[in-house]
Amino acid sequence: MFDDFFIRALFAGIGIALVTGPLGCFVVWRRLSYFGDTLAHSALLGVTMAYTFDLNIAISVFLISSIIALILIQLQKKTNLPGDALLGLLAHSSLAVGLVVIGFLTFIRFDIMGLLFGDILAVNINDILIIWSGGAIILIVLKLIWKPLFASTVNYELAEAEGLNPDRAKAIFTILMAAVIAISIKMVGLLLITGMLIIPAAMARNISDSPQKMVIYSIIGGLLSVVLGLFTSLEFNTSSGPSIIVASLILFILSLLNIKQSIKLKN
Amino acid sequence: MSLENKILVKLNNAGIKQNNKWLVEGVTLTVEKGKIITLIGPNGSGKSTTAKIALGIYKNIEGSVEKYTNKVGYVPQKISIDWTLPLRVYDFMLLTENIKDEAIDEALTLTGVIHLKNKNLGNLSGGEFQRVLIARAISKKPELLVLDEPVQGVDYTGEIALYELIKKISDSLNCGILLISHDLHTVMTATDHVVCLNGHVCCSGTPIDVAKNNAYKTLFGEQASQILSIYEHKHDHEHLDEGNIKKN
Numbered sequence: 001m002f003d004d005f006f007i008r009a010l011f012a013g014i015g016i017a018l019v020t021g022p023l024g025c026f027v028v029w030r031r032l033s034y035f036g037d038t039l040a041h042s043a044l045l046g047v048t049m050a051y052t053f054d055l056n057i058a059i060s061v062f063l064i065s066s067i068i069a070l071i072l073i074q075l076q077k078k079t080n081l082p083g084d085a086l087l088g089l090l091a092h093s094s095l096a097v098g099l100v101v102i103g104f105l106t107f108i109r110f111d112i113m114g115l116l117f118g119d120i121l122a123v124n125i126n127d128i129l130i131i132w133s134g135g136a137i138i139l140i141v142l143k144l145i146w147k148p149l150f151a152s153t154v155n156y157e158l159a160e161a162e163g164l165n166p167d168r169a170k171a172i173f174t175i176l177m178a179a180v181i182a183i184s185i186k187m188v189g190l191l192l193i194t195g196m197l198i199i200p201a202a203m204a205r206n207i208s209d210s211p212q213k214m215v216i217y218s219i220i221g222g223l224l225s226v227v228l229g230l231f232t233s234l235e236f237n238t239s240s241g242p243s244i245i246v247a248s249l250i251l252f253i254l255s256l257l258n259i260k261q262s263i264k265l266k267n
Numbered sequence: 268m269s270l271e272n273k274i275l276v277k278l279n280n281a282g283i284k285q286n287n288k289w290l291v292e293g294v295t296l297t298v299e300k301g302k303i304i305t306l307i308g309p310n311g312s313g314k315s316t317t318a319k320i321a322l323g324i325y326k327n328i329e330g331s332v333e334k335y336t337n338k339v340g341y342v343p344q345k346i347s348i349d350w351t352l353p354l355r356v357y358d359f360m361l362l363t364e365n366i367k368d369e370a371i372d373e374a375l376t377l378t379g380v381i382h383l384k385n386k387n388l389g390n391l392s393g394g395e396f397q398r399v400l401i402a403r404a405i406s407k408k409p410e411l412l413v414l415d416e417p418v419q420g421v422d423y424t425g426e427i428a429l430y431e432l433i434k435k436i437s438d439s440l441n442c443g444i445l446l447i448s449h450d451l452h453t454v455m456t457a458t459d460h461v462v463c464l465n466g467h468v469c470c471s472g473t474p475i476d477v478a479k480n481n482a483y484k485t486l487f488g489e490q491a492s493q494i495l496s497i498y499e500h501k502h503d504h505e506h507l508d509e510g511n512i513k514k515n
Binding site for chain 1: 319322323324337339340341343346347348349351352353354355357358359362363364387407413
């Protein structure tokens with residue numbers, strides 16, 4: 001019924017949504033959307049590295065994003081600049097460096113649009129394997145650090161005082177962020193990955209009253225966005241990334257209606 | 268050896284500097300099993316800071332802290348919770364440890380807020396939230412309980428009941444309690460050991476020792492010593508020879 005590439009894209013997208021759901025909740029809770037953007041922008045540099053040295057894109061992006069995250073942590077300690085300025089500095093300079101390097105790589109034909117906005121045609125079996133195995137590892141690690149990460153998100157001092165080691169959990173979470181960006185870059189594109197993390201989680205926040213529910217709704221929202229987005233992408237020949245994000249935006253708007261209704265009910 | 272086992276936390280000449288200014292310095296104290304130690308002192312005297320040093324929240328301290336337990340319950344003085352999180356009282360009770368439902372119910376009942384169990388944490392009043400904080404700290408049956416102004420915002424009758432509860436918990440769990448309180452009356456009646464802080468340790472000892480100390484009188488004024496005299500009259504009839512007070 002569907003072409004093979006479409007089935008592959010669907011498998012890849014479902015794998016990504018399962019991971020971005022819970023991770024996205026933490027991005028919203030910990031106010032890390034700009035941090036996610038910065039890592040995503042630096043991913044372009046990772047992609048060019050992959051082409052230059054003939055590496056796997058996901059692994060190369062993961063390495064570069066992790067390095068950028070480490071540099072950010074060091075800069076936060078050593079300079080007096082505010083956090084958002086440092087994030088902007090790293091985001092745009094790594095994006096610019098990536099684009100300049102692409103200019104030098106004249107022997108390779110780059111699909112810039114595909115990199116920025118995602119390309120379902122580009123997803124192959126190898127990518128699906130990376131998404132599902134990488135995604136499984138990310139989810140297992142997240143499950144392991146859930147308690148300290150969540151407790152320190154609610155209140156750092158309580159977590160530290162009661163022996164949960166929140167600093168370690170935070171460092172591990174940073175690496176998970178780099179990993180999720182690495183596995184989803186081909187599908188969603190580097191400009192829109194953060195949207196995939198934030199919008200389903202924001203939608204879930206509107207309709208949930210406990211952290212567990214928010215995670216579950218966020219996963220469901222992500223899955224629906226991927227399926228709806230990919231069908232639209234196929235139907236209207238649009239880029240896969242924007243189509244998925246638009247679908248999640250529609251779900252978010254629907255969740256706002258739910259808020260209005262519940263407010264009416266209360267009054 | 269048995270004495271060693273009783274010690275939960277030991278501060279040796281501990282202090283912390285921020286921007287070249289001492290927040291608190293030279294604090295030496297021990298919290299033992301089954302004992303209540305209270306920190307008193309004016310605003311900015313380093314009470315909360317000392318509690319945080321004892322809890323190991325600060326990393327770059329002077330002196331040393333030896334902590335002999337990991338079962339800690341903490342009620343901070345200020346807690347800012349981000350309401351971007353959907354969090355019910357029930358979720359909050361499970362924050363740092365997976366506790367059985369019965370233990371959660373028991374703790375919430377003891378502090379009188381069991382009816383709020385499924386409410387959103389953001390919708391509680393200050394006093395209700397304070398009771399939830401205390402319930403959370405005691406529900407995990409800690410060996411060390413650090414209570415920083417635990418009854419702030421609680422109504423007067425509730426305040427007395429909660430202090431009685433704290434005393435009861437210290438007896439039943441045999442845990443050590445590090446208490447910070449502004450309420451000198453409570454301090455003097457419920458505590459085993461008082462440490463009076465003002466950037467450093469002014470004086471310390473049993474409540475009676477501290478109340479007789481001149482440094483304490485300078486800090487808190489004559490009124491503060493009178494609070495103690497009420498306490499002494501109530502509980503220590505032997506030393507009195509005035510008949511009109513004996514009827515207490």
